[in-house]
Amino acid sequence: RLHWAKRDELQGDVCDAIEGAARSMKRHEQCLVTCKVPWKVQEPKLGLGKVNLPEVVLGLTMVSFSKVEDNTLPETFQEQWEDTIEERIELALNRKEVASKLFKAKRFEMALDAYNKVFLTLGRVDQMREDLMEGIADLILTLELNKAACFLQLNDPSSALASANKVLQADCNNVKALFRRAKALHGVGHHIE
Numbered sequence: 001r002l003h004w005a006k007r008d009e010l011q012g013d014v015c016d017a018i019e020g021a022a023r024s025m026k027r028h029e030q031c032l033v034t035c036k037v038p039w040k041v042q043e044p045k046l047g048l049g050k051v052n053l054p055e056v057v058l059g060l061t062m063v064s065f066s067k068v069e070d071n072t073l074p075e076t077f078q079e080q081w082e083d084t085i086e087e088r089i090e091l092a093l094n095r096k097e098v099a100s101k102l103f104k105a106k107r108f109e110m111a112l113d114a115y116n117k118v119f120l121t122l123g124r125v126d127q128m129r130e131d132l133m134e135g136i137a138d139l140i141l142t143l144e145l146n147k148a149a150c151f152l153q154l155n156d157p158s159s160a161l162a163s164a165n166k167v168l169q170a171d172c173n174n175v176k177a178l179f180r181r182a183k184a185l186h187g188v189g190h191h192i193e
Helices: 016-022 085-104 108-122 130-153 157-170 175-187
Strands: 030-035 056-061
Touching: 016 030, 016 056, 016 108, 085 108, 085 130, 108 130, 130 157, 130 175, 157 175
Parallel strands: none
Antiparallel strands: 030 056
């Protein structure tokens, strides 16, 4: 039995297959998770060490979860924030660190999801104060670069290309973005003779 304070707090504490399913489950909901990538179900907390099967099926039931009253993540993009801009930025930076740890652990799908949550946490950046905009702009470029790296690792060169191009629109000389765009272009079959 595992417990999280709330669904959006899943931060790589258990295997990717369980966390990915639990993120969208409702209370008392049941599901079967079929995983064809054995390392994604390895979970020492559940007694699932090395898995030597071509396919694993897990049965999950969301028995309960506790709702936390801080409302750190909006349900929709339009939802109004009660946190101050500074609190949102601090939470975004904390979530970016979680995403970076997931990436370093080669949990690329989870890292990508966590990077996307940073964008949600920031909300509409065009409404932020001028004194915060430069730091936020740098953070957004870093997030897009990291998303491009995730997409490349997930063999999704089209999405990696889109993320790299967003960075290059703001900074046409960004070496990491140029490199990731080149890898993405190669991945989609655009080769320069």
